[in-house]
Amino acid sequence: MATVKSIEYAEASAEVRAVYDDIMATRKTDRVNNFWKALASHPPTLRRTWESIKAVMAPGALDPLTKEMVYLAVSATNGCDYCTTSHTASARRAGMTDAMLGELMAVVGMANETNRLADGYQVEIDDQLRAAP
Amino acid sequence: MATVKSIEYAEASAEVRAVYDDIMATRKTDRVNNFWKALASHPPTLRRTWESIKAVMAPGALDPLTKEMVYLAVSATNGCDYCTTSHTASARRAGMTDAMLGELMAVVGMANETNRLADGYQVEIDDQLRAAP
Amino acid sequence: MATVKSIEYAEASAEVRAVYDDIMATRKTDRVNNFWKALASHPPTLRRTWESIKAVMAPGALDPLTKEMVYLAVSATNGCDYCTTSHTASARRAGMTDAMLGELMAVVGMANETNRLADGYQVEIDDQLRAAP
Amino acid sequence: MATVKSIEYAEASAEVRAVYDDIMATRKTDRVNNFWKALASHPPTLRRTWESIKAVMAPGALDPLTKEMVYLAVSATNGCDYCTTSHTASARRAGMTDAMLGELMAVVGMANETNRLADGYQVEIDDQLRAAP
Amino acid sequence: MATVKSIEYAEASAEVRAVYDDIMATRKTDRVNNFWKALASHPPTLRRTWESIKAVMAPGALDPLTKEMVYLAVSATNGCDYCTTSHTASARRAGMTDAMLGELMAVVGMANETNRLADGYQVEIDDQLRAAP
Amino acid sequence: MATVKSIEYAEASAEVRAVYDDIMATRKTDRVNNFWKALASHPPTLRRTWESIKAVMAPGALDPLTKEMVYLAVSATNGCDYCTTSHTASARRAGMTDAMLGELMAVVGMANETNRLADGYQVEIDDQLRAAP
Numbered sequence: 001m002a003t004v005k006s007i008e009y010a011e012a013s014a015e016v017r018a019v020y021d022d023i024m025a026t027r028k029t030d031r032v033n034n035f036w037k038a039l040a041s042h043p044p045t046l047r048r049t050w051e052s053i054k055a056v057m058a059p060g061a062l063d064p065l066t067k068e069m070v071y072l073a074v075s076a077t078n079g080c081d082y083c084t085t086s087h088t089a090s091a092r093r094a095g096m097t098d099a100m101l102g103e104l105m106a107v108v109g110m111a112n113e114t115n116r117l118a119d120g121y122q123v124e125i126d127d128q129l130r131a132a133p
Numbered sequence: 134m135a136t137v138k139s140i141e142y143a144e145a146s147a148e149v150r151a152v153y154d155d156i157m158a159t160r161k162t163d164r165v166n167n168f169w170k171a172l173a174s175h176p177p178t179l180r181r182t183w184e185s186i187k188a189v190m191a192p193g194a195l196d197p198l199t200k201e202m203v204y205l206a207v208s209a210t211n212g213c214d215y216c217t218t219s220h221t222a223s224a225r226r227a228g229m230t231d232a233m234l235g236e237l238m239a240v241v242g243m244a245n246e247t248n249r250l251a252d253g254y255q256v257e258i259d260d261q262l263r264a265a266p
Numbered sequence: 267m268a269t270v271k272s273i274e275y276a277e278a279s280a281e282v283r284a285v286y287d288d289i290m291a292t293r294k295t296d297r298v299n300n301f302w303k304a305l306a307s308h309p310p311t312l313r314r315t316w317e318s319i320k321a322v323m324a325p326g327a328l329d330p331l332t333k334e335m336v337y338l339a340v341s342a343t344n345g346c347d348y349c350t351t352s353h354t355a356s357a358r359r360a361g362m363t364d365a366m367l368g369e370l371m372a373v374v375g376m377a378n379e380t381n382r383l384a385d386g387y388q389v390e391i392d393d394q395l396r397a398a399p
Numbered sequence: 400m401a402t403v404k405s406i407e408y409a410e411a412s413a414e415v416r417a418v419y420d421d422i423m424a425t426r427k428t429d430r431v432n433n434f435w436k437a438l439a440s441h442p443p444t445l446r447r448t449w450e451s452i453k454a455v456m457a458p459g460a461l462d463p464l465t466k467e468m469v470y471l472a473v474s475a476t477n478g479c480d481y482c483t484t485s486h487t488a489s490a491r492r493a494g495m496t497d498a499m500l501g502e503l504m505a506v507v508g509m510a511n512e513t514n515r516l517a518d519g520y521q522v523e524i525d526d527q528l529r530a531a532p
Numbered sequence: 533m534a535t536v537k538s539i540e541y542a543e544a545s546a547e548v549r550a551v552y553d554d555i556m557a558t559r560k561t562d563r564v565n566n567f568w569k570a571l572a573s574h575p576p577t578l579r580r581t582w583e584s585i586k587a588v589m590a591p592g593a594l595d596p597l598t599k600e601m602v603y604l605a606v607s608a609t610n611g612c613d614y615c616t617t618s619h620t621a622s623a624r625r626a627g628m629t630d631a632m633l634g635e636l637m638a639v640v641g642m643a644n645e646t647n648r649l650a651d652g653y654q655v656e657i658d659d660q661l662r663a664a665p
Numbered sequence: 666m667a668t669v670k671s672i673e674y675a676e677a678s679a680e681v682r683a684v685y686d687d688i689m690a691t692r693k694t695d696r697v698n699n700f701w702k703a704l705a706s707h708p709p710t711l712r713r714t715w716e717s718i719k720a721v722m723a724p725g726a727l728d729p730l731t732k733e734m735v736y737l738a739v740s741a742t743n744g745c746d747y748c749t750t751s752h753t754a755s756a757r758r759a760g761m762t763d764a765m766l767g768e769l770m771a772v773v774g775m776a777n778e779t780n781r782l783a784d785g786y787q788v789e790i791d792d793q794l795r796a797a798p
Binding site for chain 1: 185189194200203204208216220243244247248250252258261262
Binding site for chain 6: 533534535536563565566567570571573577581584585588589592593594598599601602603605606607609610612613614615617618619621629631632634635636638639640641642643644645646647648649650651653654655656657658660661662
């Protein structure tokens with residue numbers, strides 16, 4: 001159970017409703033996820049977080065599916081149940097197939113393994129890898 | 134400085150050389166990174182890790198660039214200096230532009246932020262998100 | 267469900283009861299949380315952990331509310347459901363308002379975002395920041 | 400060494416300079432930290448991150464010193480060297496004494512310890528702690 | 533609820549059944565845990581992960597009980613509920629007593645505490661500790 | 666560089682010297698590591714942390730080598746450079762061979778990989794695994 005009171009649309013202030021309306025319009029849906037209802041307990045955080053997410057997840061040099069898969073990879077690495085569940089769903093909506101999810105998780109698993117091997121052996125960074133970009 | 138003795142090619146056993154040769158052939162390079170030289174202190178880990186990485190990073194349902202960017206996203210999230218540096222380099226070699234790196238890090242940043250907001254407020258997972266795949 | 271048998275007061279040894287009594291007296295409550303009942307499966311860990319917590323959380327250069335909010339910030343960052351829930355409750359008891367919780371989580375979110383941006387870009391520490399304290 | 404080219408003021412675009420100017424004016428300083436110079440490699444991330452940090456760290460229900468200490472607590476928990484160093488410096492500027500830093504780190508240490516004990520024993524959340532806020 | 537369809541033995545392909553059979557034979561049990569049924573949604577990950585686990589957890593320079601306790605220590609540190617629960621069970625089967633679990637968690641707790649103190653104070657590594665192995 | 670002033674023996678208070686003396690006597694060495702010198706900036710944290718470490722790392726149901734390897738496993742998982750380096754050294758002093766270190770890191774790597782796979786697929790805990798201890 002959330003540690004703050006979730007704000008439903010019917011009881012929301014005009015400021016919160018404006019964000020909810022934009023979320024639903026942008027995502028072409030008629031409901032708002034629990035995440036946003038919890039953030040609405042602090043309207044400035046709701047608005048700032050939504051505006052940041054909206055800007056960051058918009059198509060650009062990376063397509064929306066790649067962005068959703070990266071989001072899922074980070075969420076799985078952090079062990080965030082809510083975000084893992086929600087971004088698996090949104091990545092599927094953006095076109096992620098079962099085969100893609102399988103390969104994504106394989107990469108996430110290997111990265112977590114080798115991250116800890118590199119740290120565990122305190123491997124020094126190769127000079128070549130430090131070459132100025 | 135690594136906490137184990139790094140194994141150079143000249144002093145490597147036949148078993149380790151075989152892995153080094155395969156790494157260089159697969160990556161079309163004439164050098165082996167410090168990561169593998171440290172892992173060579175325990176040859177079974179060197180061989181198993183390389184074979185897993187080789188299989189997981191091969192093109193499949195996801196292309197190599199996407200896989201490298203996911204690897205980088207996980208490494209940045211875990212704060213692994215070695216892997217962040219090396220996979221930034223390999224993602225660039227696979228075609229990652231500055232604009233793509235900028236958007237990738239923006240997604241990584243937002244995912245880390247919202248992961249902790251969802252956990253920090255203990256947001257409950259929406260029933261709709263749990264829908265069977 | 268806990269992976270160890272929780273120890274209820276009625277069945278506790280004198281050593282465990284003494285800790286439980288001190289917890290209840292210090293916190294001005296007549297119950298002991300599940301966390302302590304699980305730790306009681308290993309009495310030395312129960313006693314040492316309680317004595318450390320009692321010392322660390324006592325008022326000093328920092329007031330109890332600030333300490334509880336810092337505890338909550340760490341717990342959210344680590345994704346610990348139990349500690350996030352319990353320290354949200356104890357921070358509220360110590361005077362944390364909804365507005366304070368909202369700002370606290372906003373800081374936690376931004377810190378997690380920028381931690382990963384700094385690591386993700388491998389930013390070098392500025393000489394000025396290293397100035398001897 | 401950063402994995403992206405840092406942008407110095409002299410070579411910055413008007414958009415980046417505007418952010419740098421605002422950072423220096425807000426912080427009453429004549430220099431910009433390496434963190435911002437690295438973010439400037441992707442101007443939208445620079446601007447969005449700065450605007451978020453500026454809003455989140457402004458005085459409100461929590462004072463700036465408390466916010467800086469929470470930022471430091473998260474950075475230490477995440478093991479981010481850059482952010483730990485920079486926010487120790489900024490917390491000191493905001494008034495953190497050695498005694499306060501000592502107590503802060505003691506709380507951070509205990510929270511990290513008990514977070515893992517609660518997770519390690521899979522302690523169930525007490526019904527009382529879940530009481531609606 | 534898992535985000536992928538779990539594969540039961542009755543509906544599994546020959547490739548997946550071969551892995552399930554090997555898991556049950558190796559572990560001397562007649563059931564397969566949910567972890568493997570979820571991984572079976574991507575057969576190459578199932579097979580590779582099982583073969584790696586089988587090789588890594590076999591008796592060698594370290595005995596199986598020590599390996600299970602290290603696995604549990606990592607899982608508790610990462611806050612992975614599934615792995616903490618399953619490796620507590622497998623460590624008990626390998627001979628872990630309540631007293632051993634109590635001491636294991638005490639070490640895990642202290643390591644997490646001091647890891648963050650060392651990072652939080654940015655302690656420099658002593659030259660003596662860096663001595664070549 | 667540490668963010669606090671390290672306290673050398675010659676300048677230490679009687680309280681700090683008493684802890685340093687006990688560290689050197691317990692560890693049969695004539696020097697104190699940088700970690701303790703940094704903690705000495707806040708004497709109560711120095712004393713409490715040392716007394717806890719001393720109690721937790723003493724031989725008991727687990728032998729000192731096993732405890733050092735668990736400490737190293739946690740430190741590698743958290744990516745703490747200082748603790749990874751120092752506990753590799755202390756585990757070697759307690760008898761860890763190269764082969765044992767190789768197997769230890771292999772377990773740490775696999776645990777980190779499967780932790781994230783279990784979280785990434787949101788695998789449900791099997792009823793059998795939850796059986797009361």
